Amino acid sequence: MTTARTHRFEMHTYCRVGMIRNIITFTALAAVWLLWSGRQETNLLVFGFLSVLLVMGISHRMDQFSDTPRVYRLGLRPLLYAPWLLKEIVKTNIQVALIILNPRLPIAPCLIRLRASQSTDLGRVIYANSITFTPGTITLDVRDDIILVHNLTQEMADDLLTNEMDRRVTRLERDT
Structure with a gap:
């Protein structure tokens, strides 16, 4: 009482x-x-x-100061993802530098829609931000499980369409 x-x-x-x-x-x-x-x-x-x-x-x-605790249990998996993402960032930095230094400036901008396989908002945010971190690509919109991405070249779009980054981010959120 x-x-x-x-x-x-x-x-x-x-x-x-x-x-x-x-x-x-x-x-x-x-x-x-x-x-x-x-x-x-x-x-x-x-x-x-x-x-x-x-x-x-x-x-x-936006009610971001609610009393409901938000617990994100990613464990040590980000330590495995970060080196791979860093390698992708370096690789695309080199690609973008070569494009800029080329007198013909061989760009072919394109938009693609990717289906995100992550089950949580946090997973989709990590995926969308990972795309934006890699030079030559930028996430324009995230709606439900569809991500709209602008790419500097078709080759960069093709790299994303292999879904390697999507699979790795999905592994990050496993067992959360």
């Missing part, structure tokens, strides 16, 4: 936890902003402060 006193204590604790979470989030966002901006002029600090408040306000409106 809860009494009014117990209920007040629970509400007070709930509000305090929420306030502490907001303070920590604000501090972390402000620190990242300061670190990345690298400048401390007054007008930039004011814009940074307002930017952090805007991000927190939008996050609250």
